[in-house]
Amino acid sequence: MDLDIDTVRVARTRADCVLRPGEAFLGGGTYLYSEPVPPGVTGLVDLTGMGWEPWSVDGAGLRVAGTCTLEELVSGPGSLGADTGGPYRALGLVAPCVSALTLSAKVARMATIGGNLALGLPAGSMVGLFAALSARAIVWTPDGGSRELAVSDLVTGVGVVDLAPGEVLREVRVPARMLGQRAVFRRASLTPAGRTAAMVTGRTGDRAPRIIVTASVTTPHGLYVRDHDMLDRWIDWIGREGAWYEDTHGSREWRAAMTRRLAHEAFDELSGA
Template sequence: MDLNTVVEVRDGRRPGPWRPGDGWLGGGTYLFSEPQPHLRRLIDLSRMGWTPLQRLPDGSLEIAATCTITQLSRRARAMDDPAAPLFEQCCRSFLASFKIWNLATVGGNLCNALPAGPMISLSAALDGSCLLIAQDGSTRRVHVADFVTGAGRKILAEGELLRSVTLPARALASRTAFRQVSLYGLGRSGALVIGCVDPVDGSFALTVTAATVRPYRLWFPLPPRARELHAALARTVPDDAWFDDIHGLPAWRRHMAFRLAEEIRRELEEGTPS
């Protein structure tokens, strides 16, 4: 779609003052999918030269905001981390064509802050943190689970940039279980639930996305019993946090999230060494 209100595209490598009507351009798969009447200028990040994925000295994985879904999927296939299968499972939750995979970015998916954003699901489940850069060059880190605050809402300040997402080595070594459900065979995720068991202390984390307006990550020092997990979910996710749109009613999303959470609990409990 033509964005007929945009009068300028600036190379992101050239610093300049932020002004009203500016917007960051990554892959553009969402940006060019519908009118953006508030935009007057795009700041193009495609030539920033950021390494898509890199291992840091402490074993964590840094994913650049401009990393495409194709790049993430290819790299994950070569990873030997126990949590590596989760990357492909979340990539496949896009249910998008190869053309979208080649352009859509990890950062764009997070910044759109849609409940069904699978990169939000992946990075929140693996305890990821966002590196944010303000216009004055200052930086801050925020957990992905806190970065998205509602459907289409995130904590980015005016002109602030999502530079990368870092997944800790300990999370990458976790045992994981994945569940996703849609109303239709090729529909948008109605509920996406991920469980992780920590390789060091055996703690259990459950992350609920798509069914809710923002990600919810529950942590237990030990794998919970069914009743404990049910009670924690009911206590943590408010009644008004279950998402409501044509892809699923709140009651159905809540029911499926609880059901998938129990399936995950059982799967990971059965895989616990005796």
Template sequence: MDLDIDTVRVARTRADCALRPGEAFLGGGTFLYSEPVPAQVTGLVDLMGLGWEPWSVDGSGLRVAGTCTLAELVAGPGSLGAPGPYRGLGIVGECVSALSLSAKVARTATVGGNLALGLPAGSMAGLFVALDARAVIWTPDGGSRELPVADLVTGAGRVDLAPGEVLREVRVPGRALGARTAFRRASLTPTGRTAAMVTGRTLPDGDGPGRVLLVLTASVPVPRAQPIDPGDHEALDRWIDSIAAAGGWYEDTHGTADWRAAMTRRLAHEALDELGGTA
């Protein structure tokens, strides 16, 4: 598809990220080939030229650059998810696969782009909310701010990013990396868009002995997270029942609200049983 724009600038320094009238940021750019460019956008600023290290991990946690491609995420952090200090990353590959991407798109699409779109089926939100991650955002005045990834998405296709702000990186705390994690997904067809997704992890003792955190995405307009005691399926049902009155279930051609609610309930109970075990 042709892109109806006038200019493309490649950002090499932070100063290059200062947007001019009519400009918008460009990450991997894969979304541009599925939707028309907004009429008010006449130029793009390519963030890939900044040369950010895709990811790094140490005792303090995991850092993932906004420009890290989904393929780099799987080949890097996703490869660390075996039993051991980084087993919490075991759901990385599944969350990327939930996007039903071709290998070509996965090598181009970015973590930051997926999060910044704020789409319910954008599975990077489910991944990083489950891992208690925080988003680091560059502000146009040269400063930065942080907020939980759980608060980044504010609605279907809406995010807490002001004009000129850049999603610099996502930081996962070290305490989440060693947790056991779970992943469940449902769609109308085997290769269809994700209609319901549940991710979760075990919580440290400081958050309550044996408690688990469950995160719902795709079936709801914004990520929803809730700590649940192992085996407390009644509490889980009460929480899921409350969603209808607190923003409701998301609905589009990939699934009705009632079907998504039913699938989410089933997947959440499965994840609770998995995380509530001792394996």
């Protein structure tokens, strides 16, 4: 499409990331270029010029830059998780979570992790991926500082995230102790290639399996689950809170039913039932 803006700046230093009036950040641009220009936006600041290393693994865990593309995530950390019994087996979640976005190869080469998280859409499966791994989001603030928060707390509503104007999602960090845990993925859609309508991710935990629900809800929900009764009570509570999401890709009632089934399957797998 013809993106009607006046300026594009390529950020190469932290100082370049300070927005001027009318500017917004640009990552891969796959969503931005598919929608009308947001009201008031007259210029873009391209973060890909920062040259951040897409991802790295060390003794502290996994670090994924906000500008890491989905393709880089799959070919990098995703490949580490190919050994289901190895030290990075939790990263076996990467490939199915990226596939849940039903992307074209062209979009996967450009779309970024930070962009998917910052959109805050229910079907944005990077939230389900990193929330299951208890990841933390590192956010640059406009005053030159930084803050961090749990990825599970980043999305606060449909298309609403805990990012103030001018803040940049710099990277996501997964603690080392999470990488070797067993992980699980379940997904439901109305059609084989349709948008994800219910997604359940999870991992083994120190106390009990950790189950994360996304796509079928307006915000991510997570719980350490001890048994099936506890899981059912939790799903019922989500309904009482009015958190089920509805659009053309699925009704609230169907999404609730699919989430319950997928969550029980995920718990059984993680608990060895």
